[in-house]
Amino acid sequence: MQFKAMILDNAEVSPGYWRMRMTAPAEMLEAKPGQFVMVRVNPSIDPLIRRPFGVFDVGTLQPAYTGAVPQPYLEILYRVVGKGTGMLSTLHENDILDILGPLGTGFDNGPSGEEKLIVGGGVGLAPLYLLAKELVKDSPVRLFAGGRTKDDVLCITEFERLGVECYTATEDGSLGECGLVTKVLEQRLDATANKGQIFACGPHGMLKAVAGIGAKRSVKTQVSLEGYMACGMGACLGCVCQGAEHSADNPDYRCVCTEGPVFEAAELKWEGN
Amino acid sequence: MKPVMSVEIGSLKLRNPVMTASGTFGYGKEFSQYVDLEKIGAFVTKGLSLKPRAGNPTPRIVETPGGMLNAIGLQNVGIDAFVQKKVPFLRSVNTPAIANFFGYTPDEYAELASRLDAIPEVAALEVNISCPNVKQGGIVFGTDPNCAASVVAACRAATKKTLIVKLSPNVTDIVEMAQACEGAGADALSVINTLTGMAIDLERRRPVLANVTGGLSGPAIKPVALRMVWQVAKAVKVPVIGIGGIMSATDALEFILAGATAVQVGTASFVNPGAAQEIAEGMEQWLAERGIADIKSLIGALEG
Numbered sequence: 001m002q003f004k005a006m007i008l009d010n011a012e013v014s015p016g017y018w019r020m021r022m023t024a025p026a027e028m029l030e031a032k033p034g035q036f037v038m039v040r041v042n043p044s045i046d047p048l049i050r051r052p053f054g055v056f057d058v059g060t061l062q063p064a065y066t067g068a069v070p071q072p073y074l075e076i077l078y079r080v081v082g083k084g085t086g087m088l089s090t091l092h093e094n095d096i097l098d099i100l101g102p103l104g105t106g107f108d109n110g111p112s113g114e115e116k117l118i119v120g121g122g123v124g125l126a127p128l129y130l131l132a133k134e135l136v137k138d139s140p141v142r143l144f145a146g147g148r149t150k151d152d153v154l155c156i157t158e159f160e161r162l163g164v165e166c167y168t169a170t171e172d173g174s175l176g177e178c179g180l181v182t183k184v185l186e187q188r189l190d191a192t193a194n195k196g197q198i199f200a201c202g203p204h205g206m207l208k209a210v211a212g213i214g215a216k217r218s219v220k221t222q223v224s225l226e227g228y229m230a231c232g233m234g235a236c237l238g239c240v241c242q243g244a245e246h247s248a249d250n251p252d253y254r255c256v257c258t259e260g261p262v263f264e265a266a267e268l269k270w271e272g273n
Numbered sequence: 274m275k276p277v278m279s280v281e282i283g284s285l286k287l288r289n290p291v292m293t294a295s296g297t298f299g300y301g302k303e304f305s306q307y308v309d310l311e312k313i314g315a316f317v318t319k320g321l322s323l324k325p326r327a328g329n330p331t332p333r334i335v336e337t338p339g340g341m342l343n344a345i346g347l348q349n350v351g352i353d354a355f356v357q358k359k360v361p362f363l364r365s366v367n368t369p370a371i372a373n374f375f376g377y378t379p380d381e382y383a384e385l386a387s388r389l390d391a392i393p394e395v396a397a398l399e400v401n402i403s404c405p406n407v408k409q410g411g412i413v414f415g416t417d418p419n420c421a422a423s424v425v426a427a428c429r430a431a432t433k434k435t436l437i438v439k440l441s442p443n444v445t446d447i448v449e450m451a452q453a454c455e456g457a458g459a460d461a462l463s464v465i466n467t468l469t470g471m472a473i474d475l476e477r478r479r480p481v482l483a484n485v486t487g488g489l490s491g492p493a494i495k496p497v498a499l500r501m502v503w504q505v506a507k508a509v510k511v512p513v514i515g516i517g518g519i520m521s522a523t524d525a526l527e528f529i530l531a532g533a534t535a536v537q538v539g540t541a542s543f544v545n546p547g548a549a550q551e552i553a554e555g556m557e558q559w560l561a562e563r564g565i566a567d568i569k570s571l572i573g574a575l576e577g
Contacts, residue, residue, distance in 0.1 A: 002307060002546065040544065045492045045520065048544060049336045100546065228332055230341060230543040235299040235319075237345045238334035251327025253348065 001027055001102075007095045008061075008073060010088075015151045017079050017123060018089050022097060024058065024074035031055045032106030033131035034224050034262040037076065038232040039088070040098040047084040049230050052257075053077075054127030054201070055102060074099070077154065079123040103232045104261050107131050107222055110197045112138035117219075118164070119144045119185055119210050121202025122152045127224050127261075128201055129158060136162050142188060143167065146181025146206065150174040182209045194219050200265075208273070211265035221265040227256030234258035242269040276560035277567040278553070280314070280534050282512050283435030283460030285369055285397045287314035287535060290568060291525065291553040294516055294539030295320055295373035295399060295439070296345065298549075300359040301366065307546035313553050314535060315369040318359070320401050321389075322374065323381055325351035330483040335472045340491030340518070341540060342470050344484035347375060352388055360394050369396030371437065379427040382414075386431035396435075400428050402454075403441030403466040415441035415466075418453035429458030437514065439463035442494075442501055451505040463514040463537065464502050468494055491540040492518040499531050506532020506573055520548070522555025532573040 005022035013019045038050035057075040080089050091097070109131075110116065116135045120128045125145060135141045141162070146169045147153040153175050156166050167184045168176030177184050185198070194217040200210040201224035214221030227239025234255050241260070243252030246269045254260065254268075278289040292315040298304055301316050310316065328348025335342050350358065355372075363370040372395045376382040382400065389395050402424055403415035414424045425438055438454040440447060442465040451462050467488025472481040480486075498517020506513045515533030518540070519525050525536045541548035560568060 045339050047336060048339060048491055048540070049341055050544065098545075228334055230334055230343075230540075231297075231546070233299075233303050233546065235297060235303045236334065236343070236543055237319075237328060237348045238331075238343060240328070240331060240333070240348070253327055 001025065002098070002100050005074065005097050005099050007091055007093055007097065009093060010091055012089070013077070014154055017077065017154055019056065019075060019077050019155075020088070021073050021075045022099075024072050024099075026072050028074050028102065029058050029060065029072050031058050031074075031102035031130070033134050034106030034127050035102035035104050036127070036232070036261060037074065037099050037101030038103060039076070041084045041087050043098070047087070050100065050232065051084045051088070052227070052229060052232060054224065054261075056126050056129050057133070058130065077123060077126040077129075100232055104257055105259065107199055107224070107262050109134055110139075110220070114139055115192065115196030116141045117144065117185060117188065117196050117198045118142065119181060119198060119200040119202065119206070121146045121181060121206040122148075123154070124200075124202030124206070124224075125154050126201070128199065129155060131199060132159055132162050132164050136164060141165070144169070144181045144185045144188070146170065146202070148172065180206075180209070182206065182213060185210065186213060189213070189217055189219065198222070200224070204273075207265075208270050211268070211270050214265050222262050223265045223268070224262045225256050225260050227261065229257050232257045242273060243267060244269050274561070274564070274566065276557055276565055277569070278557050278560075280569060282437065282514065282535055283397065285315070285435040287369065289314045289553045289557070290529065290535035291549050291556070292317055292371065292514070292535060292537045293542055293549050294537035295401065297539040297542045300355070300362065301370060302359075302362045304542065304546050308550045310366045310368045312550045313368060315371050315396065317371040317373050317399055317537065318355070319349050320347050320373045320375050321349050321352050321355050321385065322347065322376065323352055323385060325349065325354065332482055333484070335481045335487070337470070337472055337489065338493065340489050340493035342472055342482060342487035342489050343467070344482045344487035346484065352385060356392065360392060363394040370394060371397045371399050373399040373401055373439070375401040379424050382424050383427035383431045386428040386436070390432035390434055397437060398428070398432055398434055399437040399439055399463060400425065401439050401466070403439050403443075415450070416444050418449050421450055422453040422457040425454045425457035425459050435460045437461040437463055439466055440505070441466050442497060443469050447501050448504050448508045451509050455509045455511050459511060461512045461514060461534075462505060462509065463516055464505050464533075465494075465498050465517050468497060490518070492520055494518045495524060499527060502528055502533050503531040503575070519552065520544070522552050522559055525552050525556055526559060526571065529568065529571045530573070530575045532575070534572055
């Protein structure tokens with residue numbers, strides 16, 4: 001689906017990290033956790049290519065006055081890393097964006113009642129909030145949020161409001177455990193004798209570590225990948241990642257945009273990547 | 274009054290001059306949600322090879338000012354999977370599908386041309402002799418007029434369908450290449466493929482693309498493409514298909530004035546998946562507003 005969205009709110013939630021809410025068609029409410037949107041930052045040719053963002057949240061604003069209609073909305077959480085996201089952060093309420101989505105394959109929620117361990121690094125939390133919102137409906141959910149400093153740990157309050165038990169870790173010790181978030185995840189898995197399922201999104205190094213933990217402990221692990229892509233619909237083939245059996249002689253590339261962005265960690269190749 | 278928008282490329286009749294460029298439109302189906310395929314002139318498939326090709330390592334693409342570099346490496350499903358999995362969709366669409374293809378030897382080119390010739394759903398063939406991102410395939414045939422002529426002649430002997438040759442801009446004299454291909458039996462020439470370029474990550478002191486170099490596309494290359502279309506169109510009798518940074522109906526019309534009979538929309542489809550249809554509709558509107566009865570009257574109508 002392609003639609004024009006009006007920005008309702010665009011605020012810096014932590015230094016360098018922004019959260020944007022915009023209007024959306026009602027179909028957007030059907031977005032599955034883990035799906036993403038492609039945002040055209042402006043109608044000019046610079047930046048030219050759309051930017052992909054995980055769907056942080058969707059919902060419906062109740063009518064502000066008698067007779068008004070409910071307004072579905074979409075939220076994204078993004079970090080300013082370059083020109084495109086820099087320009088996005090300068091936009092205001094009532095500005096219009098062109099959006100494609102929801103795109104890609106989302107998370108498999110897994111069996112109800114089973115413990116769900118969500119692992120997010122930095123802005124990798126973006127697609128995990130909508131996931132947590134779904135999972136808390138029928139399962140105990142724990143969030144493991146990591147970052148370099150406390151500024152990189154985002155939106156914990158929102159997760160807590162859902163009833164998610166949150167654990168944090170920072171590399172400089174400015175919030176929560178000092179060290180990597182995977183250490184905290186392993187402590188929990190030790191305590192529960194490896195019960196539950198893992199859902200992760202974050203920097204590649206973190207995902208690789210989480211995939212290793214899942215494999216070693218036989219815990220089903222899904223990861224949401226980032227990919228540098230031009231189209232978001234499987235045409236440009238720019239965003240591919242390697243399947244587990246990939247080799248130079250027997251190549252196995254998967255499109256992050258259509259076959260992912262969520263993959264079972266065991267399906268992907270991690271060594272050497 | 275509704276202007277006449279139909280044009281002919283060899284024996285291929287197009288309802289309007291707007292096609293989608295190879296590698297930017299999948300195999301058609303990927304975009305069917307966003308584009309009414311029956312509102313565009315034709316669509317061109319991702320380049321096909323005899324065997325499936327995995328393509329290059331990542332990063333494969335990077336944005337540059339007004340454009341993008343890609344080094345996909347001709348990843349494609351191969352001709353067998355194309356026939357099994359992609360052709361059934363082509364049958365369902367009342368718009369010509371043009372199969373783009375490439376090989377590693379003139380024999381391979383000819384074999385592919387012959388196999389594509391036998392597929393009724395393939396309306397025409399576009400032979401890629403100009404991919405800049407694959408070491409053996411394509412580019413060697415795209416930079417030497419004699420090599421190009423031998424490949425085109427081999428394909429010509431293998432198909433009666435309209436044979437389009439896609440030219441590389443990465444040559445000293447594109448006119449020489451165009452004439453060689455025309456002489457070897459090409460029915461039309463697609464001008465241009467991407468320009469070889471490079472992007473550097475300063476802090477890491479490394480090339481951004483895993484392939485080091487890639488093909489530049491998008492609005493940044495439009496002036497170069499226009500110049501080459503203009504040069505080639507003056508020098509050959511066969512129709513020229515203008516390609517390079519077309520983002521709007523006015524961009525497309527500039528290529529028609531420069532001598533193109535039709536155009537291909539590429540990178541624009543990534544930015545706006547409905548671009549090809551919008552451009553076709555915008556061209557028709559532009560003509561209607563000016564009382565121009567037939568798009569063909571604009572082909573090569575550049576003055577001065």
